[in-house]
Amino acid sequence: MLDFMNRILRDDGGSKDRAVERLRLVLIHDRAKVAPRFMEALKEDLIAVISKYMEIDE
Template sequence: MDLFKLFGRSDNKSKNVAKERLKLVLIHDRANISPHFLEILKGDIIRVISDYMVIDEEGLDIKLTRTRRESDNTPIPALIANIPILKMKEGSMK
């Protein structure tokens, strides 16, 4: 058994996790959006969507990332929301 390979895998995973976290910090910083503001935005999104459907708030995942604009390929911040919908509320589909 090669202990270096065993420990190397763990280091590689930790390295990737740290790299992803750093990317998120940089994106928040460049977009001038604080984590507190993102939490407020998340709460607002939950309130609005909850008027129309029942959602799984624990499974909710909202994050800020970077994407490229189609027209000129300029990098821009993007808000990505994964919102598990449990069911539509009665009377919301008029």
């Protein structure tokens, strides 16, 4: 969980790191066999919760 939060909160700006993170999300989605609509709802919920405590870029 701490690793997940560190990835969300860090701001290193590297396009390589962003690409790796996107690939990880694609792999998680594929391996979890979760509907895309569920993943989008989960993402929106996480953004809503995190934005209560800090300003984030969507």
